[in-house]
Amino acid sequence: MTSPQAIDRYAANVDPGVRASVYEGTKVPTEWRRQALWRDYADPDALRKLASQIKQHTLDHLDQYLEQATAKMEANGVEVLFATTPERARDLALQVLQRELAKTVVKSKSMLSEELHLNAFLEGYGIECIETDLGEFIIQIDDDIPSHIIKPIVHKNRRDIAKSFEREGLGDYNDDPETITRRARKHLRTGFLRADCGMTGGNFVSAESGRMVLVTNEGNARWCVTAPRLHIAMIGIEKLVPRDRDLGVMLNLLARSAVGQQLTVYTQFVNGPRSPGKDGPEKMVVIFVDGGRSRVLGSEYREILRCIRCGACQNVCPVYRQASGHAYRATYQGPVGAVLSPLLSNDFTQLADLPKASSLCGACNEVCPVDIPIPDLLVRLRDKAFREGATEAKRGTPPMAPYAWIATHPTAWRTGIKLSNVANVLPINLTPVPALQRWLGARELPEFRGGKFREWMNARKH
Ligand code: SF4
Known part of the structure; x- marks a missing residue:
């Protein structure tokens, strides 16, 4: 949660309308909260540089840290596998699930899993995958794809979601966010209870202890790693940090930058499968995935890792x-x-x-x-x-090819400008291109005020 002092400092520099909404905690963009929280640190840029050096150092010695993390994880009772390609990563996940007779998987949000198109692959082999992050669950029932790393359904509004829930038999139309959340929770809980496997990504892995860290604001990853008997974590090889103490730096920065919070609501440190007499999965498997990362590491673009x-x-x-x-x-x-x-x-x-x-x-x-x-x-x-x-x-490919043709043919361009006047007032369903109909259905075009430049230029010539 944003500290009152930080908000005070930030609010002092903004206009009264903005200040009121920061104080009320309503409609405060993540970016404002991020800025407010950065001011908690005396020298935020020094922290940023430190985080950058920690990650760059890890990447520069990745082979060594991967070996160290693997040894620690194995000592903690974790089975560790490596996949060089996306195909191999999918195959390994499938092999483990089949070997462990797992038919139903509950998943927490993982960009790597999206990268691998894992759900479609596993479902092709009769394995049911249930996304348990609310945003990812909505993406799944809508057969959609995420549009933001942290907020996968930032392109949808609550009315869209209410319609999807009604269509999926999750209750009558109701676009109250609390009702939507309660319905999702009730529905997903049954999934957690019957799942054979919980599948997660991994936000960070400490090479020193082999401990992996998962952060969520919904607590769904916690269910995924405790309720089912098997836990599979698929992790990009670049997610390592050298020491446990480096996690403190990374977690502070991640929560502030991602969601404008000092810390995410659920931050879990996972050591391995359950100890005797404790709760948790009987078996834990980590699949480290390369998927092109080594290629990037050896290139002049390696900083992106x-x-x-x-x-x-x-x-x-x-x-x-x-x-x-x-x-x-x-x-x-x-x-x-x-x-x-x-x-x-x-x-x-x-x-x-x-x-x-x-x-x-x-x-x-x-x-x-x-x-x-x-x-x-x-x-x-x-x-x-x-x-x-x-x-x-x-x-030479759409949509640039038609645009390039129009832009290089003056008569077509002039006609297009005139037609865009008409398109602006045309009812959506009369727009001839279906893709354009969908686009206009979701957006409002600004009032057309262009198209006069040539007239103005011609008038100046005389
Ligand atoms: S998503 Fe990656 S590149 Fe973008 S701000 Fe965060 S850490 Fe930097």
Whole structure:
């Protein structure tokens, strides 16, 4: 929770309307809370630099820390497996589930699992997967994809969700957020009780103790790692830190940057399977996943692997905020996604246009808790795309190909400008392109005020 002093300090610098909403705790954007909480530290930038050095040092000695973490985990009773490719990671998860006769899996939110498209894969083998983070649960019932690292359903409103719940038989239409949450909780609880396996990611792993850390604000990961008899954690190899004490730095920064809290509500340290006479899973398996990370580590873009998936860069990015996450066509969106998604992709050319989705204003680097030079990386990636002819190839594909044709044919362009006047007042259902109908159904176009430049220019000539 935001400390009163921090809010005071922040509120003193903002206008009265904003100050009132900060005090009331309503409609306070995460970014404001993040800024307020940064002021808790005498020298927040020094902390950011420290976190950056911890992560960079770990990456520079990753082989050594992976070995150390594996030895500690095994000593703690954990089975540790390694997957170099996404295919191998999916296969290993399936093999463990089949070996342990697990048919139902409850999952806590994991971006790596999204990256691996794990649910669809496992369901193809008759294994039921139940997402238990509320946002991910809604994504799952809507057959949708997340649009933000931390807030996967930031593109939906409570009316959309109420309709989905009604459609899924979770009660009559009711868009009261508390009712929606209660219904989800009641529904998910039965899943926790009958699941054979709980599957999680891992926010951090300490190489020193082999301890992994999970953070959530809903407590669902806690159910996942305690109720079922088997726990599988799928973790990207870059999630290591050298020592337990480094977790203090990372957890402080992650909670502040991700959700504007001093600490997330549930922060769990998981050592291994249950000890005799205690609760917890009988068996714990960790699958460390490379999935292209070693390739990135050996490249000039390696700093992006310092990312702790806080989503702060998404919150401040002017392009992400206008375009929304789905426009990035990838698991990771916003500034971090514009760098990471093309690099992790098996075909760089498919996402080589993403680094251009930035004004290079630098806001992403300013807020990044591990000081990743995102604008520099974007420029380097633009250069790579140019050198490899990847952006040229992109011009021939929709939606850029029709746009490029119109933009290079003056008559078509002029006609388009005139037609856009009409499109602006056209009822949505009369818009000829279905994709445009969907888009206009979710957004309001600003009033059209353009199209007069040529007239104005011509008038000046006479
Ligand atoms: S790049 Fe930085 S700001 Fe963006 S999600 Fe990663 S850690 Fe957070």
